[in-house]
Amino acid sequence: MSAVVGQGTPVVKDPGAKDKVETPFRRFASEFMESRLALGGLVVISIIILLAILAPFISPQDPYDLAVLDIMDGRMEPGSLSGDGSITYWLGTDDQGRDMLSGILYGLRISLTVGAGSAFIACMVGASLGLAAAYAGGRTDSIIMRIVDLQLSFPSILVALMILAFLGKSITNVVIAIVVVEWAYYARTVRGTALVERRREYIEAAECLALPRYRILFRHLLPNCLPPLIVIGTMQVARAIALEATLSFLGLGVPITEPSLGLLIANGYEYMLSGKYWISFYPGIALLVTIVAINLVGDQLRDVLNPRLQK
Amino acid sequence: MQATNAPRSFSDTETPMVELRGVSRRFAKKLDIAAKLARRLGASVREEIVHAVDRVDLRVRKGEVVGLVGESGCGKSTLGRIVAGILPQSEGEVFWNGENVAAMQGEAAKIGKLRRQMIFQDPYASLNPRMRVADIVGEAPLVHGLTTRGKFDGYVDEQMRRAGLDPAFKRRYPHQFSGGQRQRIGIARALAVAPEFIVCDEAVAALDVSIQAQILNLFMQLRKDLDLTYLFISHDLGVVEHLSDRVVIMYLGRVVEEAPTERVFAAANHPYTQSLLNSVPRIGNRKRAFTTVKGEIPSPLNPPPGCHFHPRCPHAFERCRVEVPVLREIAPGQRSACHLNDAA
Amino acid sequence: QQVLNMGVGSPVTSLDPHYHQLSPNNAVSDMIFDKLVGTDAAARNIPGLATEWRAVGPTTWEFKLRPGVKFHNGNDFTAEDVVFTIQRLPNVPNSPSSYAAYARPIVRMEIVDPLTIRFHTAAPYPLMPMDMTNVRILDATTHANAATEDFNAGRVAIGTGPWRVLSHRSGDRIEFERNPNFWGEAPAFQRVNYRMVTNDATRTASLLSGDLDFIDQVPTSDLARLRRDQNMRLSETVGLRLIFLGLDHLRAENENSPFITDHEGKPLGRNPLRDVRVRRALSMAIDRKAIAERVMEGAATPSGQFLPPGTFSHVPDVQAPAYNPDMARRLLAEAGYPNGFRITLAGPNDRYINDSRIIQAVGQMWTRIGVRTAVEAQTWSTFVGRAGRQEFSSFLIGWGSNPDGSHPLRNILATVSRERGWGASNRGRFSNAEVDSLLTQALVELDEPKREQLLIRAQRIAAEQVAVIPLHIQTNIWAMRRGLTHTPRVDELTRAQDVRPAAQ
Amino acid sequence: MAEPSPHSAPPTLEVRNLQTHFFTRAGVVRAVDDVSFTIGRGKVLGLVGESGSGKTVTGFSIMGLVDPPGRIVGGSILFQGRDLAKLSEEEMRHLRGNRIAMIFQDPMMTLNPVLRIDTQMIETVQAHEKVSEEEARGRARDALGMVGIPSPDERLKSYPHQFSGGMRQRVAIAIALLHRPDLIVADEPTTALDVTIQGQILAEVQKLCATTGTAMLWITHDLSVVAGLADDIAVMYAGRVVEFGDVGEVLDAPLHPYTHGLIGSVPSRNKRGEPLRQIPGMTPSLLKLPEGCSFRARCPRAQEDCLVMPALHDWLPGRLARCHHPHLDEVATA
Amino acid sequence: MSVYLLRRLIQALGVVLAMSVIVFIGVFAIGDPVEILISPDADQMERERAIAALGLDLPLWQQYAIFLGKAVQGDLGRSFVFNEPALQLILQRMPATLELAFAATFGAILIGLPLGLYAGLKPNSVGSKAIMAGSILGFSLPTFWVGLMLIMVFAVQLGWLPSTGRGETVEILGTRWSFLTADGLSHLLMPALNLALFKISLVIRLTRAGVRETMLMDYVKFARAKGLSPFRVTFVHVFKNILIPVVTVTGLEFGSTIAFSVVTESIFAWPGMGKLIIDSINVLDRPVIVAYLMIVVMMFITINLVVDLMYSVLDPRVRLESK
């Protein structure tokens, strides 16, 4: 077997071949950057995530520690000084005398954890099942898809309500409830994409090369099902955060001692009429900014990753 | 390099490299409970069966290039996939070097499968867009132990060079290549597992004429260098004529004619082959009046009875409507499935 | 003004006055029906359909009925109707919380004449008049076969009360019309639109926007604003509902209480709550005034017992425990917990006014004396079941008493006993022999002053023993637009007859 | 491109130095950069070239259907003497589908899937003529008949998905014929079809051109189709017409090295079993075209002077080529 | 078609059955209704009587069997709280919710479609950027928060609209509807808007995406090549194609609109099924919860079926047999 290449098959040379390797990620990143709004969203999300991670170090108060709260400091206006003069409540306090700024920073932590955590787990569960359904086909497929139908044929908020009523309140339970509600979206999306992708010739090529099945599934099929997954993933993070807020509002969210943004809003909401706007206004702004930023990013991702709009 | 690939002669006695015996492939949409129930209640539902490939016999000898021609949906790709071992047949047997593929076990089965490779039509869809060229080409050899991590780079380089690609490109992704280059990557990928037999499914149909020539030349070069055998699927008669030793013509899942290339182009026997040859525009034919085959290609869902071609055949007679013609030898190396041959 | 638009915070679930013991239902029943014995705004018994009553023997109560009373449909009210009503009480199908208990002591009814009836009991039964304040009288002919649905549909929502039902849209509103033939003081409005607006903030908003003239259960967060508003009036009174903390008395001294650990999270090996010093310390550590002022925004009165001053069997010398954290720490040290311990305080978050806020405030205060408190609030539906199964070490709960010390004593402080029917809501399983014996005596004592003394003694013991930690008694608050007045009721009932145009 | 003689009518279409560029973020794509050709009345011009050479964009430029970020930046498109590039959108709209019609490549995509065939045909009639619906329907029926669709009355009521690809393409052709246009731009209308069906369509088109006198711009990359169908041929490379002339002459003796290579690489032009003649390299990116002749890098005849872009020059009567070193020698031998 | 309907029917039966089991077990697990329903001073005897009266003394499977047996006859049990058939209770409140959901859905289409069309046709204009930014806001704002803000602004501050509740109703065919009276409409406006906000954003996005995708299609270009007026191209060729996803998605979303009315109804004191279910969950009124969920499931199934049928009307390519 000689590797001689005859002159009939010249080696194709392309000037500038070696300088830069355009990875799919890099290409995607540069397309993503084209929208300034989305870039802004990304920056805002990064800041928010940073704030949430650093909350214990930058917030003036540990809002979960009952020992440092004092109800005598309750419902103070923004900018007031605490009763013992130790801190200034820049965004005021809630009814427990909790510094709103600290509350919001920690609340972000919880909201983001719930949002990202539930989206991630739901994605793992849903994607695996969807992939399995698409690849295995037949009975496996129809069983999984019937469960998905069942799940989707049921209003999410009611399912979450039921689950939380059953499990009781805790961050974990909220995550579980949201996962139960949302995994089906991922499963359906992944299956849809995987069904298309698995008919593509590169999968056949991989089969022709007698590659092991798991390899085809996870190295060839899965990565190509990722774009829609990423898109709904980001959107679902935003949705999960909003859903958690709504559940908290309905009295079935996270525990009161570890308030998420939603719970802070729900708490302060009762004070809206009496003019103590800050208790729910600032958390509301934080929630809004977070969700809007995530949605902006998700939106651009949708455009960039949409094969039909790709140039 | 002016070596001519003069048509070779083959003796019928040697074991063919690939042999299909009575191979069929059906795609059926099964009835579910509801449909069965509805049928019991008198609704007119039936299982929809596509006979993509219908009792095909085919032999490809070592070193031969067999062209497979036919119109869209006639089952060329399905047949190609069965030969390449990607798709199981519904009926019939496939032999690899005289051994029944279904009976092969373990390592032998895997090696047998690796020896038969496929090159695909769509240069864009046939490469995993999320893998680098080096991985696309080198993954299978690595997995199957044809190379090692240490020798990986050198191995990949060699495959790429052989397919006419600059190994400097190997860290790139498929989208950074043109169609012709992609097709070369696909070829390098197939060559990397040291195949003996290659199914080319419309491998040049999506390419520009000038690039098409490059790839066709590469195929011929490789054939000579590596002693490869090809099943060359195409709807472009010009390409098939140029490349193959023997041509097989399919119509709606069945082989209708099979003959050495010159014979097909000089003395086609089956009316379908004849009209096919007539419809093909030729660069040599200036300003001529196009002749036409009447009618549309029927749906493979409910093909016409008897000879599938009879509704479009200018010579059809009663028998064609009821009886399926068998593929019979009508001249040395030429077989055709037409009742006219009996009448004559 | 001819029409009164009222907004109430709890949904009325049924117009059948004997189906479900529930304050909102009782309030509406009070508008449609009458009882033999009525109650005034301070929950004192006043003549209703009976003009007078007395115990004519140790086991016989006699009620004289009001003459000339007619049902909305014109039927006359007679002793027959009373008999019918008492007989119906245990026979309302599917009732989850029935009025049967009020019929149980009566072993026989005797119609002396159409306007006189006697109830015979097996043992002396001093609570008969109070029981009769809960029984709305139906018409023997109209209601003979009436089902709850018939009441709900308004077809047989027919009583002797000041209002007749015009229409009822379940969960939304009930429309009433003045009963022109009412025997008592004539209602002030021609029509009443009784709407259920369960969301607190929207209820206030509707009042502010003028859609409603009158609302109940004013959220404490809106009090400040409403007090300031020239166009709004508030009506308030100290109620009968005590908010208190239940404590785990079930686990023995050497057992672990489920939610109490040392500071490392390891079990203590004993139940500190069985030590009265610890209970006292926990009680003293609470700044009730701060809670009443800051959390409740003034809508509560700190209390050391179940009943407010001025009610029958209120214990005059038991005050709300004073806030004394130093003393509390000392007591803890004495009891052997100089560094305190960890505890979880549970509570509902959707049941009582500011319930979840109160437990957080208590948590702050306990933590300050070294009892590190975690707070767990959950929905009532989950909470109440767990509390009933004694799953908590300490929990917040409330109790709306009848104005008689025997009521809280019997249900919360008495030793749980199936035979006697005691301790129905004794979720901490407090048990004290002396309290039990005093209560036993009081329940058969027909002499009111004597009975009151027995009850006071029993309650004093419970307070000294810190059976529960009382926090405060809620203030009942209603709000209305300028131009209306309302007689606030201690029993929390929101009734249209209590609202009148203000005197100019 | 024979100079039109002064007393004859102007050719149906004369494209001169057409330039259509796309202003993308990555840069200016010179999709069409100097295209010139002429189509006489009733003639068929075959426009050939590789993928991406600008054939489709040329077609759309003529139709005035270049979408942003594309724009016609230079040259003129003289249709019966009027410069289409200068017409307003409204004027252009009146010509489109009326005097100039277009047929697209993919028959599966050109008909609106949610509208019935009759709707799509009648609206075309009514867009340009005030006729009653009944009359329009009659015209539609006739047009379907003309392209050989059996029982057109029934077929009018169908939806596109009920047709096979070949039938759909015939409907598209029928729509193009509704107003008996003077020019039809056909963008690879048979590429997606099977050989036998392509044969049917080509036969019908031939017949129609002969009977109606419509001029036709037939865009394709298949030289053999052009050979059989067209009168003249224009070869495009990288946005430019590199050769123009009579079909027979060009195919027999191409002037431009690219045309030469292209024809050479057609398998049936080669001896069986022998390596095909091939053009090395690949088409350059339109974003960064090399200076001078864009075929230079792949051209066996390239020399120093090719660094200067050659003009489209008529080397022989009616034979134009954009090359400094055309294959004039072979013309002589042919 | 008949096969298709049959298949859907079988599927629906399966779903409903599976759902009933899940719901029954789920509701059972949430908590003990007796604890909540019974008066706190009820003694042990009274408690046992109540448990028996409500049929809660039987093992779960028996309760389920009884439920199923009755359900087949159209009896979904009696509410513990209202002592009325749960089905009747829900049906009584359904018109209010349906009215709200329909108003929200139609509002969303009426507002969202033109905005989305504009944004899709002129993707780079300032207006359409503003629309898209607005639609992200619509996606992001929590319903409950918007609801209160609406009340604060339009009822409390401006006094333009009534703050809560349902307005005057008119009886048609035995059910009461409020959208036919001026008072009813004024009450409907805010809750409907609140509920519609999310859908408006959704419709805008769907429409815009649809327009952008459709505009790239060959058949649109072909329509232009035929010389059609821009108006006809947009409103016949493009519009009819984007209508398909818009109708499908809004149709499918109709179910979730009904579900989400839980929040809106409790804020606006709207006497619909959403408020009923929240109240019922709070007091563990099991029969109502179960019945509600069963009805919602059936409604979803019906809606999905209707959407599919509509889809096949709008899109001739979809033949139901081949699904």
Ligand SMILES: Nc1ncnc2c1ncn2[C@@H]1O[C@H](COP(=O)(O)OP(=O)(O)OP(=O)(O)O)[C@@H](O)[C@H]1O
């Ligand atoms: N996975 C499948 N499921 C159902 N039907 C199939 C499947 N694969 C192929 N078919 C059907 O089998 C028939 C033959 O298909 P095949 O792809 O082999 O044709 P082909 O000759 O390669 O056509 P083309 O020239 O279009 O590639 C077609 O009618 C096709 O619809």
Ligand SMILES: Nc1ncnc2c1ncn2[C@@H]1O[C@H](COP(=O)(O)OP(=O)(O)OP(=O)(O)O)[C@@H](O)[C@H]1O
């Ligand atoms: N909207 C656009 N934006 C940017 N570049 C474009 C656009 N449309 C076309 N082009 C570029 O214009 C060039 C010519 O395209 P055109 O479609 O005319 O080629 P073609 O000759 O018709 O090719 P094919 O044979 O593939 O149809 C291509 O390089 C293409 O990338």
Ligand SMILES: [Mg+2]
């Ligand atoms: Mg194929």
Ligand SMILES: [Mg+2]
């Ligand atoms: Mg093109």
